[in-house]
Amino acid sequence: MHIRDIFQSERTTFSFEFFPPKTAEAAEGLFTAMTDLEPLRPSFVSVTYGAGGSTRELTRDLVVRLKTTTKLDPVPHLTCVCHSERDIAELLERYAQAGISNILALGGDVPRDRPHHDRGTDAFRYASDLVRYLKQFNEKHGGKPGGHPDKRGFGICVAGYPEGHPGTPNRVKEMDHLKAKVDAGADWICTQLFFDNRDFYDFRDRCEIAGIKVPIVAGVMPITSVKGMQSMAEMAAGCRFPAPLQRMVNRCHGDAEAVRRVGVHWASQQCADLLERKVAGIHFYTLNRSTATREVFANLGVTDASGLRG
Numbered sequence: 001m002h003i004r005d006i007f008q009s010e011r012t013t014f015s016f017e018f019f020p021p022k023t024a025e026a027a028e029g030l031f032t033a034m035t036d037l038e039p040l041r042p043s044f045v046s047v048t049y050g051a052g053g054s055t056r057e058l059t060r061d062l063v064v065r066l067k068t069t070t071k072l073d074p075v076p077h078l079t080c081v082c083h084s085e086r087d088i089a090e091l092l093e094r095y096a097q098a099g100i101s102n103i104l105a106l107g108g109d110v111p112r113d114r115p116h117h118d119r120g121t122d123a124f125r126y127a128s129d130l131v132r133y134l135k136q137f138n139e140k141h142g143g144k145p146g147g148h149p150d151k152r153g154f155g156i157c158v159a160g161y162p163e164g165h166p167g168t169p170n171r172v173k174e175m176d177h178l179k180a181k182v183d184a185g186a187d188w189i190c191t192q193l194f195f196d197n198r199d200f201y202d203f204r205d206r207c208e209i210a211g212i213k214v215p216i217v218a219g220v221m222p223i224t225s226v227k228g229m230q231s232m233a234e235m236a237a238g239c240r241f242p243a244p245l246q247r248m249v250n251r252c253h254g255d256a257e258a259v260r261r262v263g264v265h266w267a268s269q270q271c272a273d274l275l276e277r278k279v280a281g282i283h284f285y286t287l288n289r290s291t292a293t294r295e296v297f298a299n300l301g302v303t304d305a306s307g308l309r310g
């Protein structure tokens with residue numbers, strides 16, 4: 001189902017992000033987490049794509065497996081860096097055959113192990129270029145025999161950054177670039193994780209001022225450890241940990257369980273406030289684990305996502 005159709009029928013979407021596991025042990029952990037999370041009845045789940053396509057087959061196979069063996073609706077991430085048009089077309093053809101309904105279209109970052117990669121050799125430079133290509137693909141293959149089962153082809157999501165993207169310090173220009181992605185055909189925006197809701201509300205207001213009218217889904221990640229917090233600061237570059245959150249973590253004095261409880265509490269407060277302020281959706285960065293997300297749901301007083309939609 002196109003996510004834009006889900007926005008029509010549900011007041012708020014709830015979704016989970018997974019990454020493709022690289023070892024048999026990690027795969028086991030992921031499927032345990034999924035078994036635990038499926039009863040929460042998410043609107044959809046998304047599957048990340050390793051930098052520069054480093055998980056191309058793993059992402060594709062996990063997405064197709066989820067689509068064919070579970071009730072979950074998987075949304076694959078897809079990035080431009082290090083890809084030819086043929087690479088992208090092959091993946092889209094496979095996803096179309098499997099009946100995948102939506103794609104999260106991203107620019108991506110040059111992988112750390114290929115620092116000298118020449119971006120001039122990539123078929124697409126920015127996410128907006130990929131969105132335009134997806135629209136062409138949809139026109140050519142949507143509803144055609146052997147093409148995409150939906151005559152509209154894929155629904156399209158793009159990324160947004162409430163705290164700003166480090167690649168564009170000029171926040172006015174950044175908004176122009178985000179608007180270009182939406183004008184090219186994106187149906188909705190999913191944000192980078194953030195820990196201070198004021199950043200999200202201000203971003204939402206700035207989108208409105210810029211004439212960006214598509215639904216914006218908020219990215220939330222419960223902190224589960226100090227190490228996790230440090231690696232998130234590295235991965236989600238620019239991400240800010242508010243002083244009250246840092247003080248709460250410091251008060252735990254290294255007690256791992258206490259840090260986890262603080263993280264779940266903080267994320268629960270964020271979600272409750274987002275729901276009050278009528279967010280279009282909440283996307284949980286699960287890191288392939290289920291406990292923290294399930295605890296956030298419990299703290300919100302519901303057993304599955306349908307209880308949050310009212």
Ligand SMILES: Cc1cc2nc3c(=O)[nH]c(=O)nc-3n(C[C@H](O)[C@H](O)[C@H](O)COP(=O)(O)OP(=O)(O)OC[C@H]3O[C@@H](n4cnc5c(N)ncnc54)[C@H](O)[C@@H]3O)c2cc1C
Pocket residue numbers: 047048049050051052077078079105106107108109125126127128159160161165166167168173174177181190191192193219
């Ligand atoms: C929800 C979400 C999911 C993600 N999933 C993945 C994933 O699965 N795999 C992965 O590798 N990474 C992922 N990322 C990280 C993302 O790939 C990086 O943040 C990347 O640097 C930017 O991707 P983008 O789609 O925002 O790129 P773009 O929208 O192309 O923007 C990249 C930078 O270029 C600037 N820009 C855009 N258009 C122009 C233009 N015309 N001229 C000049 N500058 C321009 C933008 O302002 C921005 O600074 C994800 C990020 C988010 C928020």
